[in-house]
Amino acid sequence: MxxxxxxxxxxxxxxxxxxxxxxxxxxxxxxxxxxxxxxxEIMELRRRVHREQGELLAACGAAMAERFARGGRLFSFGNGGSSTDAADLATQFLDPPPGTPPLPAFALTAEAAVVTALSNDVGFDLVFSRQIAALGRPEDLAVGLSTSGNSANLLAAFDEAHRIGMLTIGITGGEGGRMAELDSIDFLFRVPSSSVHRVQEAQTTIYHVLAELAAEGAQ
Structure with missing residues (x-):
């Protein structure tokens, strides 16, 4: 330490x-x-993400807008600090800038009773996938955040969302960890840094950009 x-x-x-x-x-x-x-360091990291993943951001934003236009809802999730980012991500859609219509978005970490009940009764690895299985529809979106890409409960959630037919988006750090090995993630964004602090800062920029692109495209 x-x-x-x-x-x-x-x-x-x-x-x-x-x-x-x-x-x-x-x-x-x-x-x-x-x-x-x-x-x-963080300014250069954000510029690098834009250079290397700008086209992917645009494509993902368009795909998100198409899902919202079909009546889709967004479900976000993550652990620890990423759970806070997941809640902030949902807020970007529910409380957008003036002139932009709100879009339905929910953070799967928001309900303490649900999270603790699932963790206690079926296991923490299924805490997100169980919620997606109950709530998810083919036109919906699933967005998971992890600095390492190795969280078992995120991997299970992406697999379940993919099974349902949801649009799946992963935001992670480094080389992507186990998330990079999944076939169930439609769009994967990787922040190329080994620093958790810098990764989380750049991830914030990624999902803010996605929120703006999706909201503009869904109008």
Whole structure:
């Protein structure tokens, strides 16, 4: 943990800083440099995603718009921080910018009673696939987020959504993990970074762009 923290906040783990030999101005300067480095890193990562996956984003946005136009609903899901992103993704459709009609979207992590009941009674690996089996229709959309691409409950959810005939969209990091091996994902977006922090930041941009494209196309 110390190694990970020191890579994020090197100015807090400097030996001279611990001894008090460094001035406050020196520490603040290091904080500023660290912040600027992170900003440059995420900006370049977002530009790279646009360069390498821009056409895929456009195609996915069009496919999403077509499903919504047919009366489809979006179901989003993820674990941990990705569950929060899944909820934010659903909110982008339910509460769009002025002038854009709302679209039906639901986060499968929103109902604590449902999540805990399924986790307790049938197992956490099926917590999303069971909900999709109960609620999903062929015209619907399933969007799963994972920084590693290896979450068993996401893999099961994509397989179930694909079985039903739903449009399936995966957003992950690195090389895509086990999600990259699935035949049940129609559109897979990969953020090429090993940093969970940078991956999640870029994933936010991806699903915001998809939300805008889908909403515009569905009008």
């Amino acid at each position: 110390t190694d990970a923290m020191s890579s994020l906040y090197p100015f807090l783990y400097d030996d001279t800083a611990a001894s008090g030999a460094r001035s406050v101005d020196a520490v603040l300067a290091e904080v500023r440099r660290s912040t600027e480095d992170k900003v440059r």
